[in-house]
Amino acid sequence: MFQALVLERDPEFSAQLKKVDDAFLPEGDVTIDVDYSTINYKDGLAITNKSPVVRSWPMIAGIDGAGTVVDSASPLWRQGDAVVLNGFGVGETHKGCLAGRARLKAGWLVCRPAAFSAKQAMAIGTAGYTAMLCVLALERHGVRPGEGDVLVTGATGGVGSVAVALLAKLGHKVTAATGKSTEEPYLRRLGAAAVIDRNELSSPGKPLQKERWAGVVDAVGSHTLANACAQTRYGGAVAACGLAQGMDLPASVAPFILRGVALLGVDSVMAPLAAREQAWSRLARDLDPELLDTITTEIPLASAIEAAQKLMAGQVRGRIVVKTR
Incomplete structure (x- = not known):
């Protein structure tokens, strides 16, 4: 038996910690003992039922996991291998990793880089892996x-x-946009050269604005993304990976046809294995492990529901790592 954060709709939605066994797990050719998981924005949506993320019931939440292979029917993995899971519909259509154990498909897993412990890998998680894909x-x-x-x-x-x-770390001069002015010291510890209020970007703006950015990483969408594109310099690029402000894009074609700005869509859920391996390899090379302590809060599995509620209320900074066993 092991604990799992189980989401049910029978008929009303519920999220609760339950003791389950291997028979509760879905089909898959690799079983892992999950050491750590994390709470991502998508996990927050699922656990609080704010959006129809879950499409199969009952569900174990958790789109990320780091742990050790305990059983494998695939030649790709052997007992004792240290692995990382990000995405592939886990926590949405396939029972996830906010649990002591998970059963997954071999092709979804990536070898955990030796540079990172299981906890550090989840301090990175889908969020950090997505950030690397954007870079x-x-x-x-x-x-x-x-x-x-x-x-x-x-x-x-x-x-x-x-x-x-x-x-x-790569040498860029970074401007960080945030709605949390009290977190400027935190952002500067991470390496930001300047911090601006997100309100500068979050309202409707002109189709073309003063050229400011050689590149952009946007996790917000909506007017913020539109304004970021409008402020990007000639020939620059915007990597878009999120929708915290909204799924809409109230923008003009002007930045793209008059300044040659490129809007680069970044998907982490179904990214092919080669892209995942490259991202994790670069994370091992380019991300300072000591900074992970700065951006991470560790909680037990019993606190995951409360943490998801805080995340959706905008009361969380950085990464939440969940110790699952």
Whole structure:
């Protein structure tokens, strides 16, 4: 028996900690003992029932997990292998990792880099892995350090915090946008050169504005993304990966056809294995492990529901790591 954060709809929605056994787990060719999971924005939506994230019931929440293989029917993995899981519909259509054990598909797993412990891997989680995918997208477009300021929106969130740390470590001059003015010291510890109020970006703006950014990592969407595009310099790029403000994009084509700005969509859920391995390899190289302590709060599994509620209320900064056993 092990504990799991179980979401049910029978017929009313409920989220509660339950003791379950292996028979409760779904089909899969690899079973892992989960050491740590985390609370991402999507987990918050699912656990608080704020959005129809879950599409199969009952569900174990948790889109991320780090642990050790205990049983494998796949030649890809052996007992004792240290692995990381991010996305692939886990916690949505396939029972997830906010539990002591998970059964998953072999092709979903990535070898945990030796540079990180299981806890550190979940301090990164989908949020940090997504931030790395955004940085890689900007690099592929030619955004280089020293060629202009780079903007990170939603900077105190999970994606934003890791993006600030990564970009600063790589030599970029980072401007962090946040609605939490009291967190400026935190953002500067991560490497931000400047901090601006998110209100500068969150209201409707002109189709073309003063050129400010060589590149942007946006986890917010809506007017914030539209304004970020309108302020990006000629030939610059915007990596978009989130929708904290909204799914809409009330923008003009002007930045794209008059300044050659590139809008780069970044998906972490179904990214192919090669992209995942590259992202985790670069995280091991470019992310300072000591900064993970700065951005991380550890909680027990019993506190995960409360943490999800706080996340959705905007009361969380950085990353929440959940010790599952």
